Amino acid sequence: xxxxxxxxxxxxxVTLKIEPxxxxxxxxxxxxxxxxxxxxxxxxxxxxxxxxxQFFVEGKSLPGQMADFSDKAIDALVATIxxxxxxxxxxxxxxxxxxxxxxxxxxxxxxxxxQAKSVPGLHFIGECVDVTGWLGGYNxxxxxxxxxxxxxxx
Numbered sequence: 004x005x006x007x008x009x010x011x012x013x014x015x016x017v018t019l020k021i022e023p024x025x026x027x028x029x030x031x032x033x034x035x036x037x038x039x040x041x042x043x044x045x046x047x048x049x050x051x052x053x054x055x056x057q058f059f060v061e062g063k064s065l066p067g068q069m070a071d072f073s074d075k076a077i078d079a080l081v082a083t084i085x086x087x088x089x090x091x092x093x094x095x096x097x098x099x100x101x102x103x104x105x106x107x108x109x110x111x112x113x114x115x116x117x118q119a120k121s122v123p124g125l126h127f128i129g130e131c132v133d134v135t136g137w138l139g140g141y142n143x144x145x146x147x148x149x150x151x152x153x154x155x156x157x
Contacts, residue, residue: 005101005138013094019087025050028081032074039070043080051084059084106133116156117149126153 007017027050034046043065047056063080065072097103107127111120117132119125129146136145 008094008101009104009135009138011091014090016088016090019089021055021084021087022050023085027084028077031069031072031077031081035069035072035077039068041069042067043069043072047080101138103130104133104135106131108133115152117153118156126156128153 011017027047030050031043031046034041034049044053044056044060046069047060050056051059059080063083065076065080107119109132112118112127112132113120117126117128119127128149130142132145132149134145134149136142
């Protein structure tokens, strides 16, 4: 979810593909065949967390038992789950940011020394440079690598 914040802009929708590699429709159809009296929510909770299954079932006003659930209804429910559109209420801003964008443009720096092309002797390293990568420690690697390049040049 944090990675999404690198791309999301306030006011935009986010599409979540819940369990995209799982055959949810197959699981529900098998549950219907095995026990038609089973609640849709119960069958769905075999694939999703219980509260999330409840959310999707209640949101669609679906029939209570699997026996009353057509293939078309199953496919519609699965489409909703695997293409769930939400709109975040907003951002907490820089105060709690895990991801930020921007900084000194890399085109303005010598990549071997991290020195500003327009101001000799001025160097930029780490997160003040406009380099955005995947979350997971890559910013540390960039900070160390750019710092090393800068330090070696002095």
